Amino acid sequence: MITLLQTAERLRQGLTTPDELIESALAAANDSAHVFICVLEERAINDAKASTRRWHQGVQLSPFDGIPYAVKDLLDVAGSRTTAGSISRIDAPVAIEDATVIAALTALGMIPMGKTNLTEFAYSGLGLNPHFGTPTSDVVVDDSRVPGGSSSGSAIAVQRRIVTSAIGTDTAGSIRIPAAFNGLVGYKASTGRYSMEGVHPLAITLDSLGSFAHTVADCVALDAAMRGFKDTPLQVANLSGLRFVVDDGVMSDPAIQPAVRHNLVSMMERLRAAGAQVECWPVVAIARTRELITRSGWLGAIEAWRLLGPVVEGPQGSRMDRRVRARLRSAKEIDPATEARIRHLRAELMSAIEHELDGAILVMPTVKHVAPPMVPLSNDDALFAAVNLETLSLTMIGSLLDMPGVAIPSGKDSIGLATSSLFSTTRGCDDQLLSACLAIETTLRAADLRT
Secondary structure (H helix, E strand, C coil): CCCCCHHHHHHHCCCCCCCHHHHHHHHHCCCCCEEEEEHHHHHHHHHHHHHHHHHCCCCCCCCCCCCCCEEEECCCCCEEEEECHHHHHHHCCECCCCCHHHHHHHCCCCCEEEECCCHHHHHCCCCCCCCCCCCCCCCCCCCCCCCHHHCHHHHHHHCCCCCCEEEEEEECCCCCHHHHHHCCCCEEECCCCCCCEEECCCCCCEEEEEEECCCCCHHHHHHHCCCCCCCHHHHHHHHHHCCCEEEHHHHHCCCHHHHHHHHHHHHHHHHHHHHEEEECCHHHHHHHHHHHHHHHCCCHHHHHHHHHHHHHHCCHHHHHHHHHHHEEEECCCCCCHHHHHHHHHHHHHHHHHHHHHHHCCCEECCCCCCCCCCCHHCHHHHHHHHHHHHHHHHHHHHHHHCEEEEEEEEEEEECEEEEEEEEEEECCHHHHHHHHHHHHHHHHHHHHHHH
């Protein structure tokens, strides 16, 4: 495994060139089915040639100049169509400008080498796509597993080592879930951290951006780059000064698979032994948020229907993924009074969670289960709907409360499938969260080296 930061160091030492990086990435992309909707070969090759010249001349734009990355096909990249994973947008106008975050990365010399696959309109947590195929990991198990969604291709591009990092979006779990299923680090930012200019919307109140990588340090570096910074301004937090709250209310859920629970508990025991303060108690605001979503419905579904209802009920509706279409239609009858109640309680709960955590970092499983088998979900719509909802159930909490979150691999189950723990802070506290997660990664890595 070569990380983003390791690749930057290899470039600095002259051990590789952007031309070589792009050649390798394009070859790997062509050997990996359904990961990309569009490979930006001409742009990537031209950008790599220019970057290689800059390195030879000593005028590189940043330490990351010439490093390829993947982009979820929900963000505009000049010269390509943004399909949002939907056959209904196959003839969408070609973008004439990069999305703002893509432009920021381009200014630092990073190269978008392809637009990655996703659930149609980014509206599922499982990652299946009947139009462009479903990407899968290269983990060897008896049966093919879902990649997680909606940012399926971005996750698999990193998991298969086509690129060291990728951009995704997250409205209800679309970064954190595929990161969890594929043993990756996935960072979902607070909604205001990045410009959303040039990002195809789903639910504008909840839509956010973030990244996939093999390490927290890589996600931190990419976060800085997406905001136009050449260097990472964050420092590793002092672990002994951190408080973690493991939500006992969530952990008592019988649907959480034993390996998921065991690996999270083990991770927290290791952090406690290294000096962190770890508390375990039911978080009232989280319980109330789960109840609100269950009883009143999902705010993201209301906004998604408002945006995509005309497509569902228009001439293109019959061509949509039937599962996505059915889920969108389920929000059609949610009345304005219910929406108003959800928004009112959302604001109240955002304030409540800030008061209740009082600066602590919330910990829960990213997903209750490991990646489920794909074939049964493809063949049974009722099963798909039930598993999709269960898959999204924990990440939806942080989305509704606008909590930034970092999914960190916690281990594997008995057959080698990844489990994941989710670390979250309150709205706008992204720097605090990322610094804490750097400390978590540093501590766990040091512990692994000693064993």
